[in-house]
Amino acid sequence: MRNWMDGWHTSLKISVSFLVMILIGFIFLILPFSQAPGSEATLFDHFFHAVSLVTVTGLVIHPVAHTYSLFGQIVSLILMQVGGLGLMTIVASAIAFMGKKMNLRDKMVVQASINREDATDFRSFMRLILRYVFVFEGIGFILLSFRFVPDFGWGKGLFTALYLAVSGFTNGGFDTLGAVSLTAYVHDPLVNIVIALLIFLGGIGFHVWFDVSQLIRKWPQRSRRKSLRYFFQELTLHSRLALSVSLYLIVSGTLTFLLVEFNNPDTIGNFTTGQKLLASFFQTITMRTAGMTTIDFTEVHSFTLFSFILSMFVGGSPGSTAGGIKTTTFAMVVLLIINESKGQKNVNIWNYTLPVNLVRNAVVIFLIFLATFIAGTGLLSLLNPEVNFILLMFESVSAITTVGMSARLTPTLGVISRIILMLMMFIGRIGPITMAETLARKDKETKNIQFTDGKIILG
Known part of the structure; x- marks a missing residue:
């Protein structure tokens, strides 16, 4: 893999790999035989879709089913798959399968893109x-x-089953069903549960897959302590934290949606109790990372939108196809606040003390994401003063966290607003990866320079 990018930093290589994939996707999407009969998409619309597909966001200007032919839909499927796994990961995997060797620098690029600490037994x-x-x-x-x-x-x-399976697992949020997404299947347990599980598995991260699968293989060999409690305690700290935060967000989100929308006739108010619970569960799963929906989100209460803005901001877990600041980053920020309020110098959890540099990096990632979200929302509000501010917040956080859920706002926005959304989608996809890699590099390079203590009054 020696090429003209050899002298570049890892984060720059990752960024360029996504840009290259976006441009390749754009070229294929604008081909005449990629277009559906009657497609009204412009060149700009196709570029917007290419960005959304490669960043596995899900925001669209025109529905995929109305815009692209079968060939174009296959292209969009490939872009989702490659974008979800990461172009560098795909290339590295192809080289590994061919039996060729990667140099150490390129291994470092793929390590950063999948949040892996070492390059041993890489193939x-x-x-x-x-x-x-x-x-x-x-x-x-x-x-x-x-x-x-x-x-x-x-x-x-x-083809529809394949498309939705890939879209669900990559947390892409695209479908080939038209402008109504999965609303026709709001009461279908098979569709709701299968897609929800795919979204969860794609969003929990490969670290957790490997950890859980290894324990499952070893569990029958244990002579005692086979309870679920001890199974959980045998997991690594990362897996325990990722699973705990994810399950908390799923349960709390489902209950919040259920209670707030329970009597809303425009969403789930006319459903049976079981149907309400199924719809609430599915919206909670998809809203945090994926972008599919079985109800009309333009009809939900403002509080529901706000609760999902918070959920989208957290997103999935490291090493996954999901976006957001990530569950573990969110957990460390919360733990820092809790420990500080208790007067505890260290950040502790489950008899572990988290390294100071790890907590500091989590806070930096959190603040950079928050600042980007605030800046994007502010610009959108300046350009669209007539639009409800909560809808602009919803669209903005959906872009930066690559969730792709829309309250039907994206198609109505102007060109500059769409450019802002594209930038946010790109930053949201490569941002956490490159920030983590950059911060890790700085931890190794930065020297501890200390001056006279400075005093500033807080509060």
Whole structure:
């Protein structure tokens, strides 16, 4: 993989790899045979879609089904898959499968893109990632085909099942069902549960997959202490934290949506109790990382939108296809606040003390994300003063966290506003990766320079 990028920093290589993929995707999407009959998409619209697909966000100006032919939809599927896994990861995996060797610098690039600490047994590691990806997507495809083949026939049904399986696992949020997303399947347990599980598995990260699978393989060999409690305690600290935060957000989000929207006739007010619970669960799962929906989000209460803005901001876990500041980053910021309020010098959890540089980096990532979100929302509000501010916040955080959920606002925005959203999508996709890599590099390079203590009054 020796090439003209050899002298560049890892973060720059990752950024350029995504830009290259966006440009390649754009070229394929504008081809005449990629267009659906009657497509009204402009060149700018296709570029916007390419950015959204590669960053696995899900924001669109025109629905995929109304814009692209079968060929164009296949292109969009490939862009989602490559964008979700990361171009450098795909290239590294291809090299590993061909039996060729990567140089150390290129290994460092892929390590940063998948949040891995070392490069030992790299080929086996990359193969394992792809194996998990295709197993999860394959199972999802088979299960979804039982619903969509009867609905659409063999050809379209199988393709729809495949598209939704990839879109769910990569947390892309795209579909080929038109402008209504999955609203026709709001009461369908198979579609809701399968896609929700794909979104969760894609958003929890490969660190957790490997950790849980290793414990499951070893568990039958244990002679005692086989309870779920001890299983959880055997997990690594990262997996325990990622799973705990994710489950907390799912449960609290489901209950919040259920209670706030319970009597809203425009959303779930007319559903049975079981249907309300299923709809609330699905919106909570998809709203945090993916971008699909089974209800009309323009009709929900403002408080519901605000609660999901907070949920989207957190996003998924490191080493996953999801966006956001990540569950572990959020957890460390919260733990810092809790420990500081208790007068505790160190940040502790479950008999572990977190390194100071790790907590500091979490705070930096949190603040940079927050600043980008505030700046993007502010610019959108200046350009669109007539739009409800909560909708602008919703669209902005959806872009920066690459969730892709929209309250039907994106198609109505002007060109400059869409450019802002594209920049936010790109920053949201490569930002956490490059920030983590840059901060890790600075931790090694920065010297501890200390001057006379300065005193500033706070509060």
